Amino acid sequence: MNDHLDSLADDLGRRLADTGLVLTTAESCTGGWIAKCVTDVAGSSGWFDRGFVTYSNDAKRDMLGVAPRALEAHGAVSEFVVREMVLGALTRSTAQVAVAVSGIAGPGGGSAEKPVGTVCFGFALSGRVRTETLCFDGDRDAVRRQTVEQALRRLITLLGDGC
DSSP states (O other): OHHHHHHHHHHHHHHHHHHTOOEEEEESTTTTHHHHHHHTSTTGGGTEEEEEEOOSHHHHHHHHOOOHHHHHHHOSSSHHHHHHHHHHHHHTSSOSEEEEEEEOOSSSOOOSSSOTTEEEEEEEETTEEEEEEEEOOSSHHHHHHHHHHHHHHHHHHHHHHTO
């Protein structure tokens, strides 16, 4: 399965290199896995600036400028917060493309409204932001792997349609 993530990261890297755009990541539940995948690609220093691993709410506030009231009102796993995360990553980097993820990988931490497997995504490109929420099945590793795969796939798609 890592070969699949490697292939997606290679494709993303080619697209970023071809367009001259630079990527940054802001990751919570994946703990830097997206950044790891893209930096496994030779030449990624030409199109990847930095990754923010903001697992705690304090890190989201300190490193990305997420407003405390956003975390209190919406929770870390929300489209509102990933929107702030992705915009914070852009303003604190030299990138033009960003992805942010925050989710509940399990095994605990879920609720009726946000069950285990819930992941919120934020994508930014060309001044536009998109957010989405998906719910993945499986154990902690499976949820995180699916999150990385979805992030890479959506970035590839967004580069094709301009967000």
